[in-house]
Amino acid sequence: MIATNSPSSSSLLASPIAALKRSRFRGRRSQQCGAAGRACWEALEDRRLMSFSPATSFPVGANPQAVVTADFNNDGKLDLATSSYDDATADGSVSVLLGNGNGSFQPAQSSATGPYTFSLAAGDFNADGKLDLATANNGGVDNNDVSILLGNGDGTFKPAVAYESGGYNAAAVALGDVNGDGKLDLLIANQCDSAPNCSNGASGSVSVLLGNGDGTFGGAVSIATPGQNIGALEIGDFNGDGMLDVASGTGGTLLLGNGDGTFRGPLALGAFGPGIDMADLNGDGKPDLVVGGATVLLNNSISKVQLHKLLQRAQMALKTPIGSMTTVISVTEVGGFHLDLRNSE
Numbered sequence: 001m002i003a004t005n006s007p008s009s010s011s012l013l014a015s016p017i018a019a020l021k022r023s024r025f026r027g028r029r030s031q032q033c034g035a036a037g038r039a040c041w042e043a044l045e046d047r048r049l050m051s052f053s054p055a056t057s058f059p060v061g062a063n064p065q066a067v068v069t070a071d072f073n074n075d076g077k078l079d080l081a082t083s084s085y086d087d088a089t090a091d092g093s094v095s096v097l098l099g100n101g102n103g104s105f106q107p108a109q110s111s112a113t114g115p116y117t118f119s120l121a122a123g124d125f126n127a128d129g130k131l132d133l134a135t136a137n138n139g140g141v142d143n144n145d146v147s148i149l150l151g152n153g154d155g156t157f158k159p160a161v162a163y164e165s166g167g168y169n170a171a172a173v174a175l176g177d178v179n180g181d182g183k184l185d186l187l188i189a190n191q192c193d194s195a196p197n198c199s200n201g202a203s204g205s206v207s208v209l210l211g212n213g214d215g216t217f218g219g220a221v222s223i224a225t226p227g228q229n230i231g232a233l234e235i236g237d238f239n240g241d242g243m244l245d246v247a248s249g250t251g252g253t254l255l256l257g258n259g260d261g262t263f264r265g266p267l268a269l270g271a272f273g274p275g276i277d278m279a280d281l282n283g284d285g286k287p288d289l290v291v292g293g294a295t296v297l298l299n300n301s302i303s304k305v306q307l308h309k310l311l312q313r314a315q316m317a318l319k320t321p322i323g324s325m326t327t328v329i330s331v332t333e334v335g336g337f338h339l340d341l342r343n344s345e
């Protein structure tokens, strides 16, 4: 697909037609235009898909920080939830705008959260079929708030319940079942793990709050991470062992899950930045990472099955030395194994 900055439909059409003429001029019509020119029209449609209507804004709370899309009232239409805080009072809130199903939204309904609400995530914490919200609040008396708001199923929420985040200046929240009990758990990125004001170069931390399945959570267990951790978190199985891992952007670290809610690491990602996103960028079925502005980290990890095969090959090589040649098989996994077998006579 080809992006265009052009806002009008006429200019959008002009560009692909010009491209079509250029392709004919180059004698490549047979390649790009199939029977009855179908492929050409499909190419035009691709270009049309890249256009956007003029922006429409909907009022939410002050200083909006983050947004998620989900169906909070179970009507089959996607809704929006944003996090905000008031500069003067530090009071945080979430605003939910119920979707009309046509790209428009109803006026925001606000619910109070903790101070300086930065990040939010939606999930069903008590398995009642109604989406709930979790927020990371970057301020307050102890600077370590996490708010849980159980959903009523109509876009409103029960009063927020606060949990300690296990660090200071909670900045990001992510959801996943990191201990495999079928109940959603919370992972929080804290800007720092000890100093109340995050001064003196204190390191950051990632905290785990295991879900009880009824909307409540256990106490935070923190893992110190290098650097002050103010960025987003991504949860995924980065080393293919079937257990969820956690990557943080600002800390530039990876924590490998043990499948029971504990983690090992941190391991350096080799890239830093306030944002992080996860996707399979090269189509090999492994989750890759984009950190900061646009630093791409392709996932070169291998599974245990692959490692076992490599070990078998290594063992065979060790059993059958070839003259005085040296056999070296090196296996490096993201945050996992480093195997270097040598066979020399």
Ligand SMILES: [Ca+2]
Binding pocket: 070, 071, 072, 073, 074, 075, 076, 077, 078, 079, 098, 099
């Ligand atoms: Ca909805």
Ligand SMILES: [Ca+2]
Binding pocket: 123, 124, 125, 126, 127, 128, 129, 130, 131, 132, 150, 151
């Ligand atoms: Ca729920």
Ligand SMILES: [Ca+2]
Binding pocket: 176, 177, 178, 179, 180, 181, 182, 183, 184, 185, 210, 211
């Ligand atoms: Ca769990």
Ligand SMILES: [Ca+2]
Binding pocket: 236, 237, 238, 239, 240, 241, 242, 243, 244, 245, 256, 257
């Ligand atoms: Ca894993």
